[in-house]
Amino acid sequence: MNILSVITLSTLLGLIAGACARKTDNHTYDRDIYTPRYATGFAIKSNADSVTGILISNPWQGADNVTMTYRAEQPAQRIVAMSSTFVAMLESLGAADRIVGVSGLGFINSPALNARRGEIADVGYDTNIDFEKIVMLNPDLVLLYGVSGPNPAEEKLRELNIPYIYLGDYVEQSPLGKAEWVVAVGEIVGRREQAVELFNSIADNYNALRQSVADSESKPRVMVNAPYNDVWWVPSADNYMAQLIADAGGDYVCGDISGSASQSIDLEEAYMLMSEADIWLNPGQAVTLRQLAAMTPRFTDTRPFTAGNVYNNNLKLSPGGGNDFYESGAMHPDLVLKDLIKLFHPEALGDYDPTFYRRLQ
The missing domain is CATH 3.40.50.1980 (Nitrogenase molybdenum iron protein domain)
Known part of the structure; x- marks a missing residue:
């Protein structure tokens, strides 16, 4: 035994x-x-x-x-x-x-x-x-x-x-x-x-992808998540999501929050950070901009929302709503990184279609 x-x-x-x-x-x-x-x-x-x-x-x-x-x-x-x-x-x-x-x-x-x-x-x-x-x-x-x-x-x-x-x-x-x-x-x-x-x-795949955008001159500013009960939780600088953003050639707007655990910020600070961002990732359960607007009406005039640069990691859901990002995505960070590179630097990967991310329409 x-x-x-x-x-x-x-x-x-x-x-x-x-x-x-x-x-x-x-x-x-x-x-x-x-x-x-x-x-x-x-x-x-x-x-x-x-x-x-x-x-x-x-x-x-x-x-x-x-x-x-x-x-x-x-x-x-x-x-x-x-x-x-x-x-x-x-x-x-x-x-x-x-x-x-x-x-x-x-x-x-x-x-x-x-x-x-x-x-x-x-x-x-x-x-x-x-x-x-x-x-x-x-x-x-x-x-x-x-x-x-x-x-x-x-x-x-x-x-x-x-x-x-x-x-x-x-x-x-x-x-x-x-x-x-x-x-x-x-x-x-x-x-x-x-x-x-x-x-x-x-x-090897992950590191090759990371290296491919390491010298990119353009680094889009990225904000993540959405509020829950009027509190916005964001990953700290050492969190795996912050590392993925950096490795994909992005600039995480909360990168000065030290540590590895998620930290809470109020909606005022979240609004200011979102207004500085170019891309909004992982906004809760939303699959359309209309749904996101209903969830977070205060943020509909921010730059990522008005430009349509909002992406969620819920492209692949089970019939019961299980998100494959947290299933096979954890096993394949190389594919997650490839998705993020496609979002941040579209020209880098040609006709590649993301595995986990969808653009909210």
Whole structure:
């Protein structure tokens, strides 16, 4: 059985109290197998017994010295994926057929998974997980993620002795760092070499595209997002979206906001920044300018709106409204970057049609 050791205070107390029936892994993994080039939250190593371990660190926002080790003794064959991004990674490795359950089936875009929709169980999400259904699926691994703390499902999975692993692509700030987690997934399914080759191809494509516009004299000013309850959240300068804008040859208007977490600004400041921008990206759920005008009437006289330079990343939506930008887009930042270059420097890519972005009409 694959074993996960989660070294946190709460888990240690649970082990002492006998709350967790699984054995802990006391081996030292000190022989490098794969050291990520961009990702900061995982490494693949082996121990003295030649057992491979995926070492995970700080897989959710605010985590401090949280470490985990997953013993990848045998490739996982029956997987429950709690994020659509994990589905995209498995599909990219030709392992979508190992998925037996997902969280939010209606939000999944994956063609491979949708072709097997009748065979895939929806196990729920957040605090509404159907653990009875998970038990019936008999998975050998559940792929979890945390947002600002441990996943609510973790405690019950531990109680049921169902193996799980956290994948921390969500908290990586580098676009390529997010995608590099496909190598960890490759180790899980016994396809690490294939995953490394795939990731290297993505990284090479990304870096070639970035270099192609590095010397562009024109750098359009870019504003992102839309207000929510009269508060406008914007990525900080070290956020992956800000990095994508810079790598695509754009000038992010909030680039002086330091840090990696999103920051809130009031509508007055947002209006001033939007008035300085040439392009408006990712304006909520809008698919037309009319919808956007109804959502944000105050911003209809800003330069991006009046010039029609408003683009949203919701070109590919599932029947349930799931956005493929957050599914396969996280796996393919090279395609996201290519889209942004097309928006910022149309002449650079000829007749290329964006994969994720649409121009609001």
